[in-house]
Amino acid sequence: MSARSADSPRRFALDRLKTPIGIALLVTDVDGVLRALDWEDYEHRMRELLRLHYGAVDLRTQQAPAAMRTALSGYFDGDLVQLEAIAWRVAGTPFQRKVWTALAKIPAGATMSYGALAARLDMPKAVRAVGHANGSNPISVVLPCHRLIGADGSLVKYGGGLERKRWLLRHEGVEV
Incomplete structure (x- = not known):
């Protein structure tokens, strides 16, 4: 049996990263794996998608792993292959x-x-x-x-x- 009950919210970290096209919201899990990336002006939609995929979610402000932030910044600076270095995990059907x-x-x-x-x-x-x-x-x-x-x-x-x-x-x- 899981230590987390079905009713307790799933905890994720929320970080913000400045990019040339706006503030990116980075949601990571306890393993530092990316679970969501959206834009600050669409935060409501991101939270709704998280709820649909994971149920109750508790987002705590915490910096994403340095390697992830570096890879995303590298992508926006022109090193397009940097995205391949980012570990991600999704729910969904x-x-x-x-x-x-x-x-x-x-x-x-x-x-x-x-x-x-x-x-x-x-x-x-x-x-x-x-x-x-x-x-x-x-x-x-x-x-x-x-x-x-x-x-x-x-x-x-x-x-x-x-x-x-x-x-x-x-x-x-x-x-x-």
Whole structure:
């Protein structure tokens, strides 16, 4: 039996990191693994996603591991492969986890349509489900939901706003 009862809140650490596109919120677990990354102006949505995935959550202000902060800062400074060094863990449904894991395999500087990702998952008719899972991604930037675009190459939906999506893609060398 777990030492934590089902009713006690899950404890996570919350840190804030200044980036060129706003203050990033970093949520880590007791092992220092990233559980959420969102933007300060979307903190309410991040907290709701955490609640949906983990139930009651207790966020305590605490600095994220130095290596994680360094990797994120490195990414924003132009060393795009730094994201690969960040350990992450997600909850969600098996389908959501499948989509989020696939997002992590889209390399910096590349984009993919929702339909192409659905096809890559051997579920070509699941385009809308892929879009919904992408929109529920709790770990922005590291699980690069910004790399998904419309079938016609247009920028569509990004939880952090289209201007951030445009900046992230340009930062990675994608002309949009």
